[in-house]
Amino acid sequence: MQKDFLNAVEFSHLLLKENVEAGDLVIDATAGNGHDTKYLAELVGADGKVFAFDIQEKAIDQTRELLKMNELSARAELILDSHAKIDQYLTQKISAAIFNLGYLPGGNKEIITRSESTISALKKSIELLKKNGIVILVIYSGHSGGEEEKNELLDFASALDYKKFNVLNYEFLNQPGTPPQVLAIKKRI
Numbered sequence: 410m411q412k413d414f415l416n417a418v419e420f421s422h423l424l425l426k427e428n429v430e431a432g433d434l435v436i437d438a439t440a441g442n443g444h445d446t447k448y449l450a451e452l453v454g455a456d457g458k459v460f461a462f463d464i465q466e467k468a469i470d471q472t473r474e475l476l477k478m479n480e481l482s483a484r485a486e487l488i489l490d491s492h493a494k495i496d497q498y499l500t501q502k503i504s505a506a507i508f509n510l511g512y513l514p515g516g517n518k519e520i521i522t523r524s525e526s527t528i529s530a531l532k533k534s535i536e537l538l539k540k541n542g543i544v545i546l547v548i549y550s551g552h553s554g555g556e557e558e559k560n561e562l563l564d565f566a567s568a569l570d571y572k573k574f575n576v577l578n579y580e581f582l583n584q585p586g587t588p589p590q591v592l593a594i595k596k597r598i
């Protein structure tokens with residue numbers, strides 16, 4: 410029996426595992442320290458590719474290092490640019506995209522994801538999804554600006570046409586503080 414509910418990051422990885430196959434193209438919209446990029450690189454295998462974005466050189470460097478240590482470098486393209494420009498870097502269909510929002514752990518807490526660019530990137534990501542593809546957002550709302558970003562994302566996702574997308578919100582209701590939650594958007598057609 411499973412000990413407890415999966416936390417937000419564990420749940421996001423379960424969703425990735427269920428939706429990504431060897432050979433797929435996928436996006437990590439917020440590379441950060443590279444943990445999601447590494448996980449995706451393992452899932453897509455030698456014939457797939459992860460397109461990983463971050464606006465901070467430090468994040469791209471850390472992600473590059475993590476991939477190198479795990480001999481996964483060939484499976485990822487690291488892009489030092491905003492995820493709002495995803496469409497300038499790929500037009501092929503993807504099976505999944507993940508956003509891990511907020512600030513870089515161990516980095517500058519002033520550099521955070523912002524709703525305007527996050528929603529622009531989210532719109533572009535769902536356009537790239539193939540049938541049954543998924544976009545997953547791990548949302549942190551405890552920092553300044555986080556609550557606003559969360560609310561705008563929930564408003565946007567709630568308004569998506571249910572005939573085209575299924576939207577899931579995975580949230581702990583009785584934990585102290587502001588635990589992260591997972592918003593997942595699955596393309597149905």
Ligand SMILES: C[S@@+](CC[C@H](N)C(=O)[O-])C[C@H]1O[C@@H](n2cnc3c(N)ncnc32)[C@H](O)[C@@H]1O
Pocket residue numbers: 438439440441442443444445446462463464465468490491492493509510511512513514520521522523526527
């Ligand atoms: C919570 S961290 C990501 C953690 C990462 N997924 C991991 O596994 O370590 C959020 C990252 O988003 C990046 N970021 C902020 N705005 C961005 C944007 N417009 N485009 C791409 N990345 C952005 C930050 O630089 C930061 O590294």
